[in-house]
Amino acid sequence: MMCHATPAWAALQAHHADAMAQFDLVQAFADDPQRLAQLAQQAPHVYADLSKNLWTAQTETLLQTLARECGWQTRRDAMLAGAPVNTTEGRAAMHWLLRMPPDGGALRQHPVVASWPEAQWDTLAAAHDTLNAMLALAEQVRNDRRITDIVNIGIGGSHLGPEVVVQGLEDWVDADKRFHFVSNVDGHELGHVLRQVRPESTLFLIASKSFATAETMLNAHSARAWFLRQGGCAEPGAAVSIARHFVALTSNVAAAEQFGITRCLAFADWVGGRFSLWSAIGLPIAIAIGQEQFRDLLAGAHAMDAHFFTAPMARNLPLRLALLDIWYRNFCGLGNRCIAPYSHGLRRLAAYLQQLEMESNGKRVTHDGRSLGVPTAPIVWGEPGTNGQHAFFQLLHQGQDVVPVEFIVARSGGKYLGAHQHSLVINAIAQAQALMLGRHGASAHQDCPGNRPSSFLLLQQFNPASVGALIALYEHRVFSAGAIWGINSFDQWGVELGKQLAQQLRQREEQDDWAGVDASTRDLMEQLGPAAT
Numbered sequence: 001m002m003c004h005a006t007p008a009w010a011a012l013q014a015h016h017a018d019a020m021a022q023f024d025l026v027q028a029f030a031d032d033p034q035r036l037a038q039l040a041q042q043a044p045h046v047y048a049d050l051s052k053n054l055w056t057a058q059t060e061t062l063l064q065t066l067a068r069e070c071g072w073q074t075r076r077d078a079m080l081a082g083a084p085v086n087t088t089e090g091r092a093a094m095h096w097l098l099r100m101p102p103d104g105g106a107l108r109q110h111p112v113v114a115s116w117p118e119a120q121w122d123t124l125a126a127a128h129d130t131l132n133a134m135l136a137l138a139e140q141v142r143n144d145r146r147i148t149d150i151v152n153i154g155i156g157g158s159h160l161g162p163e164v165v166v167q168g169l170e171d172w173v174d175a176d177k178r179f180h181f182v183s184n185v186d187g188h189e190l191g192h193v194l195r196q197v198r199p200e201s202t203l204f205l206i207a208s209k210s211f212a213t214a215e216t217m218l219n220a221h222s223a224r225a226w227f228l229r230q231g232g233c234a235e236p237g238a239a240v241s242i243a244r245h246f247v248a249l250t251s252n253v254a255a256a257e258q259f260g261i262t263r264c265l266a267f268a269d270w271v272g273g274r275f276s277l278w279s280a281i282g283l284p285i286a287i288a289i290g291q292e293q294f295r296d297l298l299a300g301a302h303a304m305d306a307h308f309f310t311a312p313m314a315r316n317l318p319l320r321l322a323l324l325d326i327w328y329r330n331f332c333g334l335g336n337r338c339i340a341p342y343s344h345g346l347r348r349l350a351a352y353l354q355q356l357e358m359e360s361n362g363k364r365v366t367h368d369g370r371s372l373g374v375p376t377a378p379i380v381w382g383e384p385g386t387n388g389q390h391a392f393f394q395l396l397h398q399g400q401d402v403v404p405v406e407f408i409v410a411r412s413g414g415k416y417l418g419a420h421q422h423s424l425v426i427n428a429i430a431q432a433q434a435l436m437l438g439r440h441g442a443s444a445h446q447d448c449p450g451n452r453p454s455s456f457l458l459l460q461q462f463n464p465a466s467v468g469a470l471i472a473l474y475e476h477r478v479f480s481a482g483a484i485w486g487i488n489s490f491d492q493w494g495v496e497l498g499k500q501l502a503q504q505l506r507q508r509e510e511q512d513d514w515a516g517v518d519a520s521t522r523d524l525m526e527q528l529g530p531a532a533t
């Protein structure tokens with residue numbers, strides 16, 4: 001049954017109309033002394049306070065019924081069983097397997113895991129072989145003092161996860177090496193990096209699951225051409241070779257070898273691009289922070305996996321966040337969510353989540369190809385605090401639109417404790433309070449309406465484990481919302497269209513064939529003129 005045809009959906013609509021129309025957050029706290037206890041919880045590494053949202057315990061109970069009626073638990077357990085939950089591509093989605101210890105770790109007693117066939121244990125063992133090979137390579141690179149610069153060339157899932165984690169864990173990063181991320185096909189980005197590095201001390205990581213993404217391939221070819229033009233770093237008289245300075249991270253080893261790369265770290269096709277930082281795509285992270293810390297990152301994510309696959313609905317944080325998303329999107333008509341990490345390290349978190357959430361759940365058709373007819377993924381956007389406070393927070397406080405804000409804050413951890421961290425966290429707490437309380441009785445232009453919702457995700461410590469747990473939390477939240485909407489969160493067919501049309505435009509340009517092309521597109525192509533060589 002489609003989500004909006006369930007009895008729970010109708011009950012939620014009635015609840016919104018009857019009980020929530022006049023809902024006031026300040027009043028809700030006054031009326032219910034249990035509100036905080038009911039709507040806040042501890043999960044592995046992350047404390048979540050969801051009490052400053054426009055909902056009640058009753059709302060959540062109704063949402064849990066919706067999850068039940070939509071078969072959330074069945075879908076969750078199918079993912080854990082390794083079933084092909086990515087239905088349109090006929091694949092499993094097993095990013096969580098990449099962070100599972102060889103014996104199943106905290107999930108080994110789980111009934112689904114306990115009944116895994118032997119082949120699934122073999123898959124887990126193979127994932128560990130790959131992990132060990134990746135970590136060995138990472139250590140080798142870390143110990144190679146001749147290598148000072150790591151350049152990751154990749155886009156989307158082959159870029160955003162590693163970048164957000166390497167930036168986030170800067171305090172743990174090997175200070176002798178610099179990390180660069182090149183994603184955009186705009187040559188300025190690659191050029192900017194190449195001006196800073198020397199071939200003999202640079203390791204290029206060509207990160208692409210498909211090894212076919214146009215932007216990555218063009219950047220990789222240009223990087224190789226630059227490397228060879230510089231004479232590579234061949235000994236006098238020896239042939240110039242990219243062998244020691246290029247590594248491929250891919251599911252398509254044949255294409256990487258065809259490109260000329262001999263050192264390849266492979267990962268399976270059941271690792272979705274935007275869920276791939278735990279796989280070979282994580283090599284830049286492992287080089288940056290070292291194998292022990294990388295294992296901590298995995299352990300933090302595994303702790304969140306165990307929570308997700310075992311905690312009851314009422315205390316299952318990824319599910320609770322997904323239910324809140326559905327409540328806002330489908331019943332309150334709120335179409336976007338602001339991501340506000342109060343953390344310089346997590347300054348690219350919003351970009352990462354834009355791919356994770358909007359590429360996963362920006363869909364309008366169910367698993368079985370029916371038109372869903374209700375909105376799905378919200379538009380997520382944001383910037384780190386406190387910078388955002390001095391920019392778009394004005395709209396959040398006094399604009400016409402109500403935008404749920406998500407504060408992501410670390411209590412402690414990292415180098416810069418003390419005054420800076422304290423001030424940062426107090427600012428986040430004050431913003432959440434200001435959004436809720438508003439200001440009344442001043443002049444009209446100073447009045448803030450208040451009653452504006454926010455969630456607070458507090459990392460107990462900022463470290464590799466908590467960053468791993470935070471990202472896994474988001475992954476499972478996205479999956480849960482997708483499962484309730486009945487969509488496939490693991491494909492991205494919409495992205496393909498633009499790629500195909502870009503390819504077609506190149507062909508039309510070569511053949512000077514514009515038959516049937518709309519006037520606007522043709523005019524823009526003419527204005528662009530021929531490609532420079």
Ligand SMILES: O=P(O)(O)OC[C@H]1O[C@H](O)[C@H](O)[C@@H](O)[C@@H]1O
Binds near residue numbers: 208216
């Ligand atoms: O890793 P690649 O195969 O190069 O793909 C890189 C990215 O591009 C694609 O177009 C998809 O939109 C992303 O999901 C993917 O992560």
